[in-house]
Amino acid sequence: MNINFSKLVIFVQQTTPMEKIFNDTQVAFSLKSDTELDRAYFLFKLIDSQPLVRIGTAVTNFAIKAHLPVEGLIRATVFDHFCGGVNEDDCLSVVDKMYTKGVSSVLDYSVEGKEEETQFDAALEMTLKTIEFAKEKQAIPFAVFKPTGFGRLDLYEKLGAQETLSASEQKEWSRIEARFDTVCKEAHQKDVALLIDAEESWMQDAADDLVTEMMRRYNKEKAIVFNTLQMYRWDRLDYLEKLHEKAKAEGFYIGMKLVRGAYMEKENARAEEKGYPSPICVSKEATDINFDASVHYMLEHLDAMAIFAGTHNEESSYRLMQLMQEKNIKKNDPRIWFGQLYGMSDNISYNLAAHGYNVAKYLPFGPVRDVMPYLIRRAEENTSVAGQTSRELNLLKTERDRRKGK
Numbered sequence: 415m416n417i418n419f420s421k422l423v424i425f426v427q428q429t430t431p432m433e434k435i436f437n438d439t440q441v442a443f444s445l446k447s448d449t450e451l452d453r454a455y456f457l458f459k460l461i462d463s464q465p466l467v468r469i470g471t472a473v474t475n476f477a478i479k480a481h482l483p484v485e486g487l488i489r490a491t492v493f494d495h496f497c498g499g500v501n502e503d504d505c506l507s508v509v510d511k512m513y514t515k516g517v518s519s520v521l522d523y524s525v526e527g528k529e530e531e532t533q534f535d536a537a538l539e540m541t542l543k544t545i546e547f548a549k550e551k552q553a554i555p556f557a558v559f560k561p562t563g564f565g566r567l568d569l570y571e572k573l574g575a576q577e578t579l580s581a582s583e584q585k586e587w588s589r590i591e592a593r594f595d596t597v598c599k600e601a602h603q604k605d606v607a608l609l610i611d612a613e614e615s616w617m618q619d620a621a622d623d624l625v626t627e628m629m630r631r632y633n634k635e636k637a638i639v640f641n642t643l644q645m646y647r648w649d650r651l652d653y654l655e656k657l658h659e660k661a662k663a664e665g666f667y668i669g670m671k672l673v674r675g676a677y678m679e680k681e682n683a684r685a686e687e688k689g690y691p692s693p694i695c696v697s698k699e700a701t702d703i704n705f706d707a708s709v710h711y712m713l714e715h716l717d718a719m720a721i722f723a724g725t726h727n728e729e730s731s732y733r734l735m736q737l738m739q740e741k742n743i744k745k746n747d748p749r750i751w752f753g754q755l756y757g758m759s760d761n762i763s764y765n766l767a768a769h770g771y772n773v774a775k776y777l778p779f780g781p782v783r784d785v786m787p788y789l790i791r792r793a794e795e796n797t798s799v800a801g802q803t804s805r806e807l808n809l810l811k812t813e814r815d816r817r818k819g820k
Contacts, residue, residue, distance in 0.1 A: 648693065
């Protein structure tokens with residue numbers, strides 16, 4: 415793990431605290447009715463109970479596989495809190511409502527685990543549709559897709575391991591490349607920034623190579639194509655620095671979404687099972703340092719990069735705000751965006767927007783049963799991230815008390 419901690423820690427120590435703006439619950443929950451506020455509070459109360467999340471996950475999975483009539487219940491609770499709707503048109507009222515407070519949207523077709531060519535083509539068509547939406551609506555500045563939405567994970571994994579593809583697999587990979595090129599070309603033609611999500615480390619090398627090729631083709635004038643770096647991986651800052659050298663030599667801009675990462679338990683378990691060193695940082699603190707240092711690196715080279723800082727971490731958000739202030743970068747500089755998931759960290763999103771920063775919420779959509787893996791991951795993530803659920807609960811309780819005049 416050759417992460418340069420001395421370089422990272424110096425940066426962390428140099429930043430001074432910003433004015434604390436994320437405690438303003440009146441701004442954070444200004445769009446929520448009393449009923450919606452109560453529902454959010456009780457939902458996070460449930461999520462706060464780890465055993466209940468595990469039981470609820472098992473029961474929900476069973477009910478959906480057995481085609482039991484649970485979709486109405488899911489829709490009325492967890493789905494409507496974390497998702498924009500069952501289709502893209504469903505999302506538009508949510509998009510418009512958030513934009514009244516200056517918060518933009520990224521429509522995220524969150525259907526996972528598909529294996530068929532027809533399903534990959536359907537995901538392609540949906541991504542093209544969201545690019546069209548983004549072109550037409552100022553409130554939607556980005557489109558997004560997942561690499562495994564366009565092709566089988568096994569194929570990315572095989573290529574990443576530098577195994578030889580069979581003739582039929584080579585044709586399959588060519589179709590994946592064509593799907594990537596189709597959406598990236600369309601995004602470039604319509605001047606819509608395109609976020610490409612990161613997934614498991616064992617498939618990511620092949621995805622990274624493909625996204626870099628798309629940057630070469632379509633990021634010649636500015637960053638249109640954005641890859642994603644999961645900063646719980648200790649090698650990602652090195653990767654960014656090497657990509658920067660490549661971009662300088664070959665004349666293209668880098669677009670990068672920075673996140674901490676969503677597959678930690680799976681990553682560690684696989685590394686242990688297969689006997690290789692874990693790609694994950696040794697601690698949460700190491701991940702935080704890695705994330706903040708990468709943000710710092712990108713702002714140092716903003717002439718050649720654009721950043722989408724996807725974080726629910728208040729300290730990291732303050733650090734980015736502080737860096738922008740120190741470097742006299744305008745709050746609404748189009749090369750810098752903050753991002754959070756819909757249904758989480760409204761205290762960050764809405765307060766940033768109220769202070770003039772570029773903010774976008776990832777707004778997942780899709781049929782209820784198809785989006786369930788995404789929803790279950792959100793619930794599990796909230797229970798596994800120390801303090802996340804209790805922070806949400808405290809903020810919701812504060813706002814409920816404020817409205818009741820307590």
